[in-house]
Amino acid sequence: MPELPEVELLRRQLERILPGRVIADFECRKPKLCRLRGIEAAGPGELVSRMRDLLVGRRVESVDRRGKFLLWGLTGGLVLAVHLKLAGQIVVVGPDGRELARGGHWAPRPGVPLPHRATHITFRLDDGSVVYLTDIRQFARLTLMPAGEVGPFLREFGLGPDGLREPVDAERLEQVFRRRPKAPIKAVLLDQAVVAGLGNIYADEVLFATGIHPLRPAAGLTRPEVEALAAAIPEILSRAVAEGAGPVVGDRAARDNGLPEVHGREGEPCRRCGTPIRRLRVGGRSTYFCPTCQPLSP
Numbered sequence: 001m002p003e004l005p006e007v008e009l010l011r012r013q014l015e016r017i018l019p020g021r022v023i024a025d026f027e028c029r030k031p032k033l034c035r036l037r038g039i040e041a042a043g044p045g046e047l048v049s050r051m052r053d054l055l056v057g058r059r060v061e062s063v064d065r066r067g068k069f070l071l072w073g074l075t076g077g078l079v080l081a082v083h084l085k086l087a088g089q090i091v092v093v094g095p096d097g098r099e100l101a102r103g104g105h106w107a108p109r110p111g112v113p114l115p116h117r118a119t120h121i122t123f124r125l126d127d128g129s130v131v132y133l134t135d136i137r138q139f140a141r142l143t144l145m146p147a148g149e150v151g152p153f154l155r156e157f158g159l160g161p162d163g164l165r166e167p168v169d170a171e172r173l174e175q176v177f178r179r180r181p182k183a184p185i186k187a188v189l190l191d192q193a194v195v196a197g198l199g200n201i202y203a204d205e206v207l208f209a210t211g212i213h214p215l216r217p218a219a220g221l222t223r224p225e226v227e228a229l230a231a232a233i234p235e236i237l238s239r240a241v242a243e244g245a246g247p248v249v250g251d252r253a254a255r256d257n258g259l260p261e262v263h264g265r266e267g268e269p270c271r272r273c274g275t276p277i278r279r280l281r282v283g284g285r286s287t288y289f290c291p292t293c294q295p296l297s298p
């Protein structure tokens with residue numbers, strides 16, 4: 001699943017390409033990826049043609065982000081919210097066939113010609129560039145709505161503060177942790193109401209950075225530990241953006257240096273102390289940690 005730093009990197013690429021461009025055509029081969037909110041459609045069979053009618057001819061004015069939602073601001077007061085979910089990918093190809101932007105899941109891999117058989121959505125832009133949305137799992141979602149619907153739409157997802165844009169408040173974290181006395185800290189950090197966009201990889205990294213074992217009960221953390229977590233969350237996420245969001249492919253960290261420092265590195269020596277990194281499962285998710293730097297009983 002693309003994590004917050006990857007979505008932010010994709011947003012920054014799209015922000016250099018899309019604003020000012022007019023959507024010249026829109027195709028969707030999987031209507032279930034599309035939604036209209038606050039806009040009438042005659043029936044499910046009409047959804048894609050209605051969406052196409054609404055999108056074609058509109059200029060993209062901005063590319064914003066809230067949590068892992070990319071928000072394309074369009075002329076005429078419409079907003080297209082794009083969420084890549086588990087396995088969505090966006091690639092933009094320029095009029096000369098050169099790749100201008102890429103983000104999301106690594107399927108298809110770079111070099112595979114687009115459109116791929118799982119490329120369900122295509123936007124053609126007025127300068128001849130093409131935006132491809134490929135999703136092998138078909139969970140990605142595009143929601144077109146009037147700008148006034150964006151607030152209520154996002155509130156339905158109960159997103160917490162954005163870990164890259166808003167400071168994380170230790171007081172608030174502590175309150176959230178107390179409400180879930182038995183839950184392991186790793187599981188609580190994955191709750192999007194705690195911090196929007198903190199996913200499996202960076203939750204592990206934040207715990208490593210603060211020396212907290214992933215299985216410790218959230219409610220048992222000391223105040224200094226909670227303060228350290230609150231500080232580490234934006235720090236690690238910004239570092240991930242700066243480093244290009246260290247890729248993890250098939251649960252393995254794809255490069256030797258930079259982030260992630262523990263996630264996807266089972267058996268590799270901890271960079272701080274040399275102890276082999278271990279893996280366990282918390283709430284069904286692979287969790288990586290250093291048993292020396294992150295003791296279970298501090």
Ligand SMILES: [Zn+2]
Pocket residue numbers: 270271272273274275290291292293294
């Ligand atoms: Zn260590």
